Amino acid sequence: MLTIDEDSTRFDVDNSPHAHFFCKRCTHIYDLPLPPGIKYVEGQKMNGHEVAxxxxxxKGTCRECLAKK
Structure with a gap:
């Protein structure tokens, strides 16, 4: 479940580790690869806390909306 947009809830069928980009103009959500050095750590400990x-x-403006400018 994605809650990137405060006005709606969306569901992502891709449950592999990845990031999301939300276009504030057209409200489209894009899947993005994780940036170098960023990793998901669910189930691991960080400073004594277990990450769930x-x-x-x-968030910003997608390339399609930028091209329409």
């Missing part, structure tokens, strides 16, 4: 979820969201 990791979310990586980017």
């Amino acid at each position: 979820e990791t979310h990586l969201y980017y």
Whole structure:
């Protein structure tokens, strides 16, 4: 379940580790590869805390909307 957009809830069928990009103009959500050095750590410990979820969201203007400018 994605909650990147405050106005709606969406579901992602791809449950492999990846990031999301939300376009503030057209509201489309794109899957993105994880940036180098970023990894999901569910089930691992960080500073004594057990991580249950990791979310990586980017927000901005997608390339399609930028091309329409």
